[in-house]
Amino acid sequence: MVMYEPEFREIQAVCERLQREANAKAVLLMDRNGQAISESGETQQVDVVSMCSLTAGNVAATSAIAELLAEPEFTSQYHEGASVHVYMALHERLILVVLFDKRSSLGLVKLRVKRANDEISRIFERLRAKVADPEPTALSDITDDDIDALFKD
Amino acid sequence: MSFINYSSREINCKIVYYGPGLCGKTTNLQYIYQRTNPEAKGKMISLATETERTLFFDFLPLSLGEIRGFRTRFHLYTVPGQVFYDASRKLILKGVDGVGFVADSQIERTEANIESLDNLRTNLVEQGYSLDKIPYVVQYNKRDLPNAAPLDELRQLLNPTNVPDFEAVATKGVGVFETLKAVARLVLTELKRGA
Numbered sequence: 270m271v272m273y274e275p276e277f278r279e280i281q282a283v284c285e286r287l288q289r290e291a292n293a294k295a296v297l298l299m300d301r302n303g304q305a306i307s308e309s310g311e312t313q314q315v316d317v318v319s320m321c322s323l324t325a326g327n328v329a330a331t332s333a334i335a336e337l338l339a340e341p342e343f344t345s346q347y348h349e350g351a352s353v354h355v356y357m358a359l360h361e362r363l364i365l366v367v368l369f370d371k372r373s374s375l376g377l378v379k380l381r382v383k384r385a386n387d388e389i390s391r392i393f394e395r396l397r398a399k400v401a402d403p404e405p406t407a408l409s410d411i412t413d414d415d416i417d418a419l420f421k422d
Numbered sequence: 423m424s425f426i427n428y429s430s431r432e433i434n435c436k437i438v439y440y441g442p443g444l445c446g447k448t449t450n451l452q453y454i455y456q457r458t459n460p461e462a463k464g465k466m467i468s469l470a471t472e473t474e475r476t477l478f479f480d481f482l483p484l485s486l487g488e489i490r491g492f493r494t495r496f497h498l499y500t501v502p503g504q505v506f507y508d509a510s511r512k513l514i515l516k517g518v519d520g521v522g523f524v525a526d527s528q529i530e531r532t533e534a535n536i537e538s539l540d541n542l543r544t545n546l547v548e549q550g551y552s553l554d555k556i557p558y559v560v561q562y563n564k565r566d567l568p569n570a571a572p573l574d575e576l577r578q579l580l581n582p583t584n585v586p587d588f589e590a591v592a593t594k595g596v597g598v599f600e601t602l603k604a605v606a607r608l609v610l611t612e613l614k615r616g617a
Binding site for chain 1: 423424427429467478488490492494510603606610613
């Protein structure tokens with residue numbers, strides 16, 4: 270996957286608005302491999318990298334259960350905690366995670382997530398078209414010496 | 423699948439340690455975790471059974487430094503080695519960029535090594551990859567044990583295509599970073615080729 274600055278800004282704006290409008294503590298967007306794409310809200314206390322990896326593992330396991338049951342997909346998951354709740358919504362190759370507490374409700378979160386998902390879809394559609402016709406990137410300039418330098422002791 | 427973020431100037435890649443049960447995959451990650459500077463690593467997560475056997479995966483995020491202004495981050499995963507956790511192994515291989523196969527050098531584990539390698543090949547194909555094309559290295563672990571099979575024999579059985587391979591004693595760290603660096607290097611070279 271490749272992410273460019275303009276699309277990243279748009280995605281970040283969608284996630285920030287979702288976090289605000291859903292009264293959520295935090296919103297994380299990641300791909301199904303557990304790579305974090307965007308985070309907004311109160312994420313200082315959250316180990317985002319671990320959170321994304323575990324969420325991806327969880328979603329992968331749940332998708333495999335769906336397959337066993339001949340279901341195309343379980344499109345969302347909800348975990349209720351004592352003070353923090355987690356709502357995960359699957360959308361194409363992405364997972365949108367909303368952390369919320371008593372300031373919000375599952376109904377409100379679901380409602381706002383639906384709108385955000387539609388917007389994120391549109392952004393990723395443009396991104397895919399852009400990636401399919403890429404401009405020369407900084408990565409094509411990487412030399413073997415650059416790679417060697419990374420591994421020097 | 424690597425994730426190149428031009429906004430945060432980051433390259434993220436996924437490396438999976440594969441191999442039969444009790445070959446030392448988790449030990450590799452634990453050694454890397456212990457010997458890496460705190461600023462270069464994240465939290466190591468182990469989803470294990472009550473008897474400390476890997477149930478789903480171990481996970482260690484690692485930063486290897488910058489390359490042309492891009493921070494390179496590797497997500498290291500292990501699979502559960504026990505035969506009956508095959509469904510989990512398939513899930514963990516999704517989006518993989520490079521594989522390190524950890525073989526158990528003990529003669530008694532020869533069949534288990536071969537079975538695990540066959541399983542890796544099959545599961546990669548299911549995910550749309552080929553072991554002959556993906557960045558891939560082999561580690562012969564537990565070289566210090568008296569019942570370790572001769573290296574030539576292991577090579578013949580487990581590395582017929584002559585990919586980079588390493589002797590290791592993961593409990594003492596021997597060969598651990600060499601294996602990691604070799605597979606990470608192959609992953610970056612592949613990324614450069616595809617750019």
